Amino acid sequence: MKWTNTVVPTLRDNPQEAEIPSHQLMLRAGLLRKLAGGLYTFMPLGFKALRKVEQIVREEMDAAGALEVLMPALQPKEIWEQSGRYEKMSKAMYSVIDRQGREMELGPTHEEVITDLVSREISSYKQMPVTFYQIQTKFRDEIRPRFGLMRAKEFIMKDAYSFDASWDEADSSYQKMYDAYIRIFERCGLVVKPVEADAGDMGGNWSHEFMVLADSGEDGIVECSACSYAANSERATFKYVEAKQYDDAEKNLEEVHTPAAKTIKEVAEFLKCEERRLIKTLIYTADDKPVAVLLPGDREINETKLGHLLDANEFKLADDASVETVTGAAVGFAGPIGLDVPIYADVSLKGVAGAYTGANKTDYHYSNVNLERDANVEKYEDLCLATSGDSCPECGAALNECRGIEVGHVFKLGDKYCKSFNAKFLDQNGKEQVITMGCYGIGVTRTLQAIIEQSHDENGIIWPMSVAPYVVDIVVVNPKHEESMTLALQLEKQLEADGIDTIVDDRKDRAGVKFKDADLLGFPIRVVIGQRSLDNGNVELKIRNQEDSKLIEVDKILLKLKEIYRS
Ligand SMILES: [Zn+2]
Incomplete structure (x- = not known):
């Protein structure tokens, strides 16, 4: 892709509205533009990165045996009443009235829709285990949308739902998703910490969140300094100090x-x-x-x-x-x-x-x-918040507090929704039983921003190879120099043929401007084609997260780039 054929509206200064680095960088690098509070347009390069995150999620869901479906975003109010969640959730949902006067909800999540489906389609233990997933736009009426994609009114989620014939089998479906999540975040170049979590409005009795540790995170985390115990502050417990008899218990008030x-x-x-x-x-x-x-x-x-x-x-x-x-x-x-x-x-x-x-x-x-x-x-x-210095509920060592961004959440729901929707099956003995359910979410748009929050420096984004909108940025110092442009376009063609996304910076701007943008956009590999070094048979190679650049002979550069990409 030639730079002049796409749209990369970079900004020199941080937009005032953006408070955290990842939000600032997404706007400055021209990946995102705001329509209104909590509503964003993905610009060409932002969308390209988003599609890569989506693809990683899709590949790992498929590999875990989950089946991709697509459910309506618009949901009849009745199914929310049937699950008993309408009262609690209605404030956070966008409701619309159709011309027949029926109230519909723009879905913030899809437990109701999928369980309604399963209650009609699954009737025997032979049809399970089964896990469905979708990657789709969700809506949430946030009172205070902030931090860009971190808390938006409209966002893309991967939501998955497992259905099993027993608790044991449900446990194994849960574990499969948990393991898939670990792989997904690893492939996105993210370091995440799984923590015990509160199930919130989802219900059910066991859940984990996948947290990206970051000072700007909206979630508090409490973790043990000695063992593996870690929990969202909402759920965290601690060994409490027994009540004290400060004075004679029988003394009068x-x-x-x-x-x-x-x-x-x-x-x-x-x-x-x-x-x-x-x-x-x-x-x-x-x-x-x-x-x-x-x-x-x-x-x-x-x-x-x-x-x-x-x-x-x-x-x-x-x-x-x-x-x-x-x-x-x-x-x-x-x-x-x-x-x-x-x-x-x-x-x-x-x-x-x-x-x-x-x-x-x-x-x-x-x-x-x-x-x-x-x-x-x-x-x-137990009604108190756990804080730093409290004793770990598992081992008694001191707990520490830190902050995180929730990028994924897995829940064991049990029969909560299946009961309300009468989702039953006949077991091996011909006995009717309620299906056991789990649900699993990844905030896809939020994950994209979390990657930037975790991987940037003072000059800009540092994309992991796997999700960079373009892996290689070929900067042509003088695009009027025919030999430079020919080499750039030839390299681009060869790299693209090998599945390595490449952009050619053919703008007429000064080299300094192009280098600044390259750092801001965070392309993992930069190749500079300058007239003078080309005369000596060289191009310059720079890796985004390394200090120094080096000269590489023109006929070796392709091999070298492929080698770096593969490693
Ligand atoms: Zn501990």
């Missing part, structure tokens, strides 16, 4: 005047005690009903864990007015004692005595709190 001390820090300083000795009381509303949640004063709430416990369609931290109504006191003095709402406490508070907590009376706290004696706790549950 006492009101303590704590004027203007509202935050945990202020109260702890005022009472001259460690923050942990305070019982933090958070008021939430779950489907508009208030609940109280208790934590040790030095810990933060894990809202994902809380969400599972509350099992509400919607829950949020109560606003100040609601807190005042529930507690009868100003914000900052809430406590569980005498509170007439359901109370849930973190498991590490079970048995705590001699603690402090808000007295539901402005400017007052209680001392000598014996939680089991004084408050009506409905349930003790």
Whole structure:
């Protein structure tokens, strides 16, 4: 491809809207253009790279025995009601009304569609195991689209769904996909970390995410410094410290005047005690009903864990007015004692005595709190966020926090969807059973950007060979020099014939401009054809992620390029 025959609208400066390197680079390198918030056009070179990622995904899915299908993006509302997910998901879905007045959803995912299909097409154990997949555009009504393709309103996913006759067989389907994912990301040149994950709105009880470690990642990860334990912060657990009896457990409650001390820090300083000795009381509303949640004063709430416990369609931290109504006191003095709402406490508070907590009376706290004696706790549950320094749940060593970009997610769903859609089969004994399901997603567009986030330097992108829009960039210093152009076009033809995508930079610009763009675009290999070195029978060769260039004899360059490509 000649540079002058394609469109590569590179920019000199970082666009203001882009906050993270990969987003900046995709815009600057002219791979992407924005239509509106969360909506992007792939320009020719961006699309070429995207197609390569897609192809790797397709090849590995096929190799794992999955069958490619294509389902409609437009889905009738009824199937979302049938699965019971409509209430929870409707806010994030784009709904459209057709001219008959039927509500349709633009699919954010396809569990409903595929299970409906399978309930009609699969009826015997002989038809399983079977895994279907598709590579298709998904829609999600993001409130705050950001970071380019990382959180967009429209994006391309590979979604796969496995159907099995038993849990054991489902486990093996899951493992096959897990292994395929490892190969896919490896072929994309990505270093990923599989972590235990929360299943979220997908349901089911076991899942892993594939994370690209990056400071700009939107997901928190907690990993063990000694063993292989790693989990999304939403799911991460830790060995909690047993509740302490700070003082005689039988001592009577006492009101303590704590004027203007509202935050945990202020109260702890005022009472001259460690923050942990305070019982933090958070008021939430779950489907508009208030609940109280208790934590040790030095810990933060894990809202994902809380969400599972509350099992509400919607829950949020109560606003100040609601807190005042529930507690009868100003914000900052809430406590569980005498509170007439359901109370849930973190498991590490079970048995705590001699603690402090808000007295539901402005400017007052209680001392000598014996939680089991004084408050009506409905349930003790693991509700805290794991943080650096906590003990690993597997081995007890210290946990560390880091950040990641989720590029893949695999779930064991069990019978969740198959039950709702009555997807059953006859087993070997002629007995009717519910099909066991798994689902597996890769954010294809997000993976493309994650590759750049993980592989770039101050000059631009550093594409891995496998996904570079063009592997070789032949820079012709003076395109008017006939011999230079002839050599460039001949090389291009020979490389392309060998499946090596090549671009010839035949622009009339200064060499410096072309070199800058070559670095920005991140082509793995650069060949420079200059008049002077050509007179000496040489061209210049430079690998994107190496410092130095070297001169190669013209008649050896083709072989050399093929050799580098293969290695
Ligand atoms: Zn460990």
